[in-house]
Amino acid sequence: MSGECRLEVMNPATLDETAREELADELKALSDQIFIGVSRAELMAEVLTPPARRTRLQLLRDASGTLIGYCGVHLYEKRVLGRQQLILRSEAGLLPAYRGSGCTLRFGLRQTLTCRLRHPFRRLDLFCTLVHPSSYRLLAGRFAEMSPLPGRPVPPDTRALMQGMAEAFGECPVAWGDKGLRRVGWITRDSEHDRQAWETSEAPEVRFFLKRNPGYRQGIGLVVLVPLSWHNLLRSAWRRLRRGHSRGLGGRPSGYSKLAQTAD
Numbered sequence: 001m002s003g004e005c006r007l008e009v010m011n012p013a014t015l016d017e018t019a020r021e022e023l024a025d026e027l028k029a030l031s032d033q034i035f036i037g038v039s040r041a042e043l044m045a046e047v048l049t050p051p052a053r054r055t056r057l058q059l060l061r062d063a064s065g066t067l068i069g070y071c072g073v074h075l076y077e078k079r080v081l082g083r084q085q086l087i088l089r090s091e092a093g094l095l096p097a098y099r100g101s102g103c104t105l106r107f108g109l110r111q112t113l114t115c116r117l118r119h120p121f122r123r124l125d126l127f128c129t130l131v132h133p134s135s136y137r138l139l140a141g142r143f144a145e146m147s148p149l150p151g152r153p154v155p156p157d158t159r160a161l162m163q164g165m166a167e168a169f170g171e172c173p174v175a176w177g178d179k180g181l182r183r184v185g186w187i188t189r190d191s192e193h194d195r196q197a198w199e200t201s202e203a204p205e206v207r208f209f210l211k212r213n214p215g216y217r218q219g220i221g222l223v224v225l226v227p228l229s230w231h232n233l234l235r236s237a238w239r240r241l242r243r244g245h246s247r248g249l250g251g252r253p254s255g256y257s258k259l260a261q262t263a264d
Contacts (some may be wrong), residue, residue, distance in 0.1 A: 005068065005223035007103060008059045012048045020048055027066045036094040036187040037219055047072045047091060054115070058107040069094035071104040080164040087165060088112060088126045088131050088228065112228060123253065124228040127165045128219030132188045133209040139226060140146055140205040144224045144235040148180070150208040162225045174220060177195065181213060184221035 015023065027047060028040040047057065054075035056153070060069035069093040078085050088111075091102045116124060130136045139146060147154045147162065154162075163179045171182040198206060213222040226232070 004063045006061045010057050012057050024203050026230045030067050031093055037185045050074050056111050068098050073108055075115050078168040080168050086122050086124045087090050126226040126228055128169055128222050128224040129182045129184050131184050131186050131216055131221045136209040137205040142237050145228050145232040150204045162223050180223050182221045185219040187219045200249050
């Protein structure tokens with residue numbers, strides 16, 4: 001990555017219609033370089049105007065102002081298995097040349113902590129349907145508790161919760177009846193080199209994802225649940241410190257400047 005990149009954090013609900021439509025056009029142009037099968041309407045519904053209690057969107061722009069990445073984090077309240085549940089969801093896209101800085105991960109963690117602090121005594125979960133091994137490996141390396149994980153059977157009550165959340169968000173199961181896999185439709189554009197690297201990776205998390213979700217290149221997503229309890233957050237942070245990852249939860253990589261940030 002070269003050159004200065006700017007980070008902007010916003011609440012898209014504060015945009016007027018013209019600004020929202022212009023941003024949707026930018027997101028669509030960027031998305032077409034990163035994904036296959038994502039419509040402008042989907043980006044509008046899932047990134048800019050989701051029916052969430054709270055949404056924050058991070059935009060990444062290069063020195064010329066061109067959009068080169070985004071990350072959205074949304075807090076939902078859904079009725080699942082007869083109970084009201086607070087659920088975080090997120091989506092992100094970043095051009096390959098700008099990956100590796102960790103800025104989207106840090107943004108997601110900050111938003112997670114904000115929601116955790118605002119609701120300190122309620123259950124909070126991160127719910128994902130992951131369509132690429134890189135996303136699964138990132139989460140598996142970050143969180144101490146997560147389902148599913150290699151070598152750890154998913155408890156029946158956790159499996160039921162995951163399936164209930166998938167149904168609450170209207171995510172369609174695959175035709176062959178595996179309720180842990182859902183039809184998402186977003187397909188990451190991988191180069192042949194990247195595809196071969198994933199297929200030959202020896203990382204346990206990557207091998208697990210490929211075995212569990214061999215149809216990810218057709219837009220199939222693996223249902224993943226991360227409990228965002230204080231215990232899991234603190235245990236995960238301690239594990240990262242023990243592994244010697246000095247970058248942790250905070251800080252900002254060189255080459256980035258913060259353009260603007262709305263109040264939480």
